[in-house]
Amino acid sequence: MTENRSKKRNKKKTVSFFDYNLLFIIIFLIGFGLVMLYSTSSYTAQMKFDNSTYYLKKQVIAYMIGFVAMFVLIYVDYHVWEKIALWIYIASLFSVLVVLTPLGVSFNGARRWINVGIGTVQPAEIVKLGLIIFLSFCIDRIGKGLRKTGVYLKLMLFILIAVGMIFLITSNLSSAIIIFGIGFVMLFVASPKYSHYIYTVLAGVLCGGLFLLMETFVLKSFRLSRFNVWLNPEGYAQSGGFQVLQALYAIGSGGILGKGLGNSIQKLGFVPEAQNDMIFTIICEELGLIGALAVIALFVFMIWRFMIIANNAPDLFGAMLVVGVLAHISLQVVLNIAVVTNTIPNTGVTLPLISYGGTSVLFIMCELGLVLSVSRRIRYEE
């Protein structure tokens, strides 16, 4: 018996792998996210739509579609996407342009969505996935050529096209930052060099500083107050500081053990749109420091799994896909938590897998499907 089995193994020499750890975290976070979404949104949904499960239902539907998409992507060989990467990228950019057509939809004064009949879709989320696939494809083709400044700048140009479109057409600064971040991290990981990236960061810091100075002293615009609000939220409680202040009240009133699931008061309309960007504050209020740290720990664990999968991926294309998803999710988690704790100025970033948002859910599930698909190709010798 024993002999037989070892023979069999020797014959194959390798075993296939599937990252059940990651899948478990994903499912756990989704389940947890749905519970928190219901807790956070039921009261306002009842008040607004006379239906306490309004948000929950839409989110569950999005996840159901998302799971289907994820499992399809897990079992489809990811190299398929390499072949049509350019088209995916072009299509994603095209979806941004659709916002300008009559199909574009505005919420709260921002035109960022397109109507697809059964609901609305946010092109920024499509672009994130499109860019990850397209850059992975480019990097796989170029390989060490990325060492050359010219090549680096050419790829940077592709990223900036997407960033520029999102920023200018949908005037969505936070998504533009995330997209730039994804692209930048992917290039950084792919390249053997460091200097390009240090220069880019320096240039970015310089531009950002100039931008802020210009706004502060010349335009005196909305982001100026956002900057002031960050420094002194209580001084602007009636204007821009309201959301941040309410977020801090929610987090602070949670204390170490929290008020208990369902017992948040800040979710009763005090924290505006708590189910979106601010859902982490309600987690803090209800589950306390313990719950909040546990959620962060789960994301740390997720980042670690991404890193393992990337570093063991069978080829560069697969690895870069995982790095892109790693960049996407980690950036959003860090920015979201930094914003709600008023560590950085307020900008609307959702918390992956937990915040409400159909498009975000769907495309993150696709990205996770890609990652798991890559993990399935990992071969390791016995």
Next chain:
Amino acid sequence: MLTFKTYNRKKTVIYSCVMVAMLVCLMFRLVYIMVYESEYLGRKADEIHERERYIKAARGDITDVNGNVIATNKTVCTISVIHSQIENPQKVIDLLSEKLSMDRTRVKELVEKVSVREKIKSNCPKSIGDEIREYNLSGVKVDEDYKRYYPYDDMASKVLGFTGADNQGIIGLEVQYEKYLKGKDGYLLTETDAGGIELENVAEKRVESVKGNTLRTGLDINIQMYAQQAAGKVYKMKKANYVSIIVMNVNNGEIKAMTNVPEYNLNSPYELTDEFMCEGEKEQDLLNRMWRNQCINDTYEPGSTFKVITATAGLETGAVKLSDTFSCPGYKMVEDRKIRCHKTTGHGSETFVQATMNSCNPVFIEVGLRVGVDRFYEYLGKLGILSKTGVDLPGEASVIIHKKENVGQVELATMSFGQSFQITPLQLLRAVSAVVNGGKLITPHFGVAVSDCEGKLIKQFDYKETGGVIRKETVDDMRYVLEKVVSEGGGKNAIVEGYNIGGKTATSQKLPRNSGKYISSFIGFAPASSPEVIAICIIDEPEGVYYGGTIAAPVIKELYENILPYMNIDKSY
């Protein structure tokens, strides 16, 4: 196919580590916010969640000396609607306009107004509030509230005063004893959502209100009613401007009754009474006049009743003895002035006792001049004429009198029979009390004690008394003389069958002297030999006969006929 190189792996690890490091920093940030700032932020959050609803405290009662409640509270209802909660506006409008007997269009207007909470009517009787509540219409709120209620309507209105919209004292005893009467508001802390809707199932913090303390006054409702009746009668009969009566315990200053007719209804203090319905004057001025307590807020020239003080000063200083004889030619020359007696033909030869009975001006001028300015003022001071009485009511008027250094012979002469200066009726009453009670200057007062709403005594008020301002011999002389005034002199109309009454009448000409307007007054105490009660009656601008002895003395007589037996004062004969 290219593979992931070592440097790729290294950089993936670098990036992952940076991200994890950032998350760890954020964890520390969370620890800071949720542990160190938690208390502050939690409190701030509670502040915006909590809504404090006041539970109004009932105001303390005011009772008379026997514990009869003369000011208390009545439960009333405030009816309001909450626009967003109304389901059936038509029904609400129908019900409210019917039950509150209000104009339909007005109610419709209020119900349809888009506001958080709209008050439809306040101060509704509790019965109507209960009826409306029984219909249980959503959006209609019935809140109970306390309203000050005075069971005796206009009794002692100018003494008690009334309260304002927030149940705070505005005038009278209500404001004087505000700190004792006012209760301690309770409150109800409830948590609300951002829209201000109260949450259910959240523990409420409730702090009950505490009713204010009960003030016991020295007023006696029976004596007050008798006084008010007697004053009302003469007020009507003589078509007077007003009639004031004060009845006081002569020995300790406890005021048993104080009335100024016309009184007004304390349950509707902002409605002008018929007497004050004048065209062309500002309503507020008229109201202020209606609320005025003339016994304390107004001064007048006391006239002959003041001769009690002059006589006391004369007897005390030895300037005059009861047996001294005088001659009255009908006038008295002082410096270059000829001051007339009211009897222009003169009283002829008379003793000091007779002169007092006759209320003879020339004799009292003589006595006053003999006493001299310094000693005269000394006794004014001793008898409390130069200072306020310190009565426990707001707005006591000050005496209007010559400065001592400006007083010449003429001024002294006129002051000797009660002219050329002004005092309040209460001041005169206090001064005469000191003369007849054995030389004790008392503080007239209403408030006696304060007890909590369960009847436990909290505070007994003490008032200043200065004994020995008059010698005993003088006291006896004055009691004797003033008894004579009533039994045989100008105060005959105040004789009460079975009692010895002491007193003095007065008829003062109002300024200007040729106006033909008078103030008739009488001050009397009983029993004359050992007084227990003193009363003063002042009739302002009577029509027809205006002599104090003729119209004011009978008022006190009638009053005493009623209250002396009531007070269990033994008959003397």
